[in-house]
Amino acid sequence: MTISDFMATIWRRAHGPLPAWRPFLLAMAACSLSALALAQPNSPPEKEAAANGGPASQAASAGNGGASAASAAAAPVRKWISPVPRVFGRLGPKDLGLIINEDDPYSVQVGAYYAKARRIPADQILRVSLPLKPSLSPQEFEAFSKKVDAFYGSRVQGLALAWKQPFSVDCNSITGARALGYDGRLCSKTCDKSRPSSYFGSISTKPYRDHHIRLGMLLAAKDVEGAKALIDRGVRSDGTLGLRGAPPVDVHFVTTSDSVRSVRQMFFPPAGPEPKVGLNVFLDQTDALRNVDRVLIYMTGKATVDGLDTVGFVPGALADHLTSFGGKLDDPHGQMSVLSWIEAGATASYGTTSEPCAHVQKFPNPQALLLFYIQGATALEAYWKSVMWPQQGLFVGEPLAAPYGR
Numbered sequence: 001m002t003i004s005d006f007m008a009t010i011w012r013r014a015h016g017p018l019p020a021w022r023p024f025l026l027a028m029a030a031c032s033l034s035a036l037a038l039a040q041p042n043s044p045p046e047k048e049a050a051a052n053g054g055p056a057s058q059a060a061s062a063g064n065g066g067a068s069a070a071s072a073a074a075a076p077v078r079k080w081i082s083p084v085p086r087v088f089g090r091l092g093p094k095d096l097g098l099i100i101n102e103d104d105p106y107s108v109q110v111g112a113y114y115a116k117a118r119r120i121p122a123d124q125i126l127r128v129s130l131p132l133k134p135s136l137s138p139q140e141f142e143a144f145s146k147k148v149d150a151f152y153g154s155r156v157q158g159l160a161l162a163w164k165q166p167f168s169v170d171c172n173s174i175t176g177a178r179a180l181g182y183d184g185r186l187c188s189k190t191c192d193k194s195r196p197s198s199y200f201g202s203i204s205t206k207p208y209r210d211h212h213i214r215l216g217m218l219l220a221a222k223d224v225e226g227a228k229a230l231i232d233r234g235v236r237s238d239g240t241l242g243l244r245g246a247p248p249v250d251v252h253f254v255t256t257s258d259s260v261r262s263v264r265q266m267f268f269p270p271a272g273p274e275p276k277v278g279l280n281v282f283l284d285q286t287d288a289l290r291n292v293d294r295v296l297i298y299m300t301g302k303a304t305v306d307g308l309d310t311v312g313f314v315p316g317a318l319a320d321h322l323t324s325f326g327g328k329l330d331d332p333h334g335q336m337s338v339l340s341w342i343e344a345g346a347t348a349s350y351g352t353t354s355e356p357c358a359h360v361q362k363f364p365n366p367q368a369l370l371l372f373y374i375q376g377a378t379a380l381e382a383y384w385k386s387v388m389w390p391q392q393g394l395f396v397g398e399p400l401a402a403p404y405g406r
Helices: 003-015 022-039 044-052 055-062 068-073 105-118 138-152 174-180 184-188 207-211 224-237 263-267 339-344 366-373 379-385
Strands: 096-101 125-128 158-161 215-218 249-255 272-274 279-285 292-300 311-321 348-352 393-397
Touching: 096 105, 096 138, 105 224, 125 138, 138 174, 158 174, 174 215, 174 393, 215 379, 224 311, 224 339, 249 263, 263 366, 292 366, 311 339, 311 379, 339 393, 348 379, 366 379, 379 393
Parallel strands: 096 125, 096 158, 158 215, 215 393, 249 279, 249 292, 292 311, 311 348
Antiparallel strands: 272 279, 348 393
């Protein structure tokens, strides 16, 4: 019995017949679970050092840490995961809450700009007072979270957080803790499996109603002007792609020389044109793309990514790099943070705020991210639907960007 068959059997026993879209989720989940043993070095010290780019990274890549290097280097059979679930509709301004920290000048300016740009109703804007520091304590987060739930109730499905810090709650990301609840257990062993998201691979367009998960994304950039440019790109992207006769956009899934951080390459789809949706899929083997244009997705694995000033992103572009601390916006520990993607012209990104190890489940699934996005999902929905274990993951960008939205 394959992993997919086993998971389907468990589903049927718990829930009855499989919905038509469910095999897509099971296929992604099965791939993730079967990759788990291959993607990880064997011992916790090697795991942490490998993901950190420390001395044991080379040992793991050479084979001392198990099969991680071999699994990343081997060329898998490329195929699209199917059947693809059909999704109708997407989140809009009436579904989104906006939270502004009145003690943060950045937050006040960016929040006001976003409210006007996306026409967020005044009764969906919550003003709070939060300390200006990278991480909230669990007690500070609990007080904040109670205010959020009391103010919004069941009125909104997602949240735009108009600041760049705080971005974490101890070892949890602030977006992960808000959606799934704070998980203190994870902080003693950050490389462990974290809480799964029932929204992963979901066809739902009402995540709070259907999954009791309120999606979150930070409106974060290096400064206020950068945040305004980010917001403008998101608004400008709406409904611009997939139009008949329009020039195609390009998707770049990149395998680098860093075998540990390139574990997602096992989920890359086939390369080639997809004329029905107006895009070209490229499978690149390089440490840095240079002089490429009309980029919709750039997904890679590297501690730092060079050449971003030569990449031309289209409005609504998504970009991220699998590394340990891409979501630490104040102190990347020698690694590039997601703010570099935003500064380069991406409209949304993702990174982890504490050591995740190279668990593929803690990072966006390439095919899920692309396939939900080109169906018209917002950046907020597509990114959240692509991550199975998002507890440590920080979602950053303009939430409502929907270049394929109609």
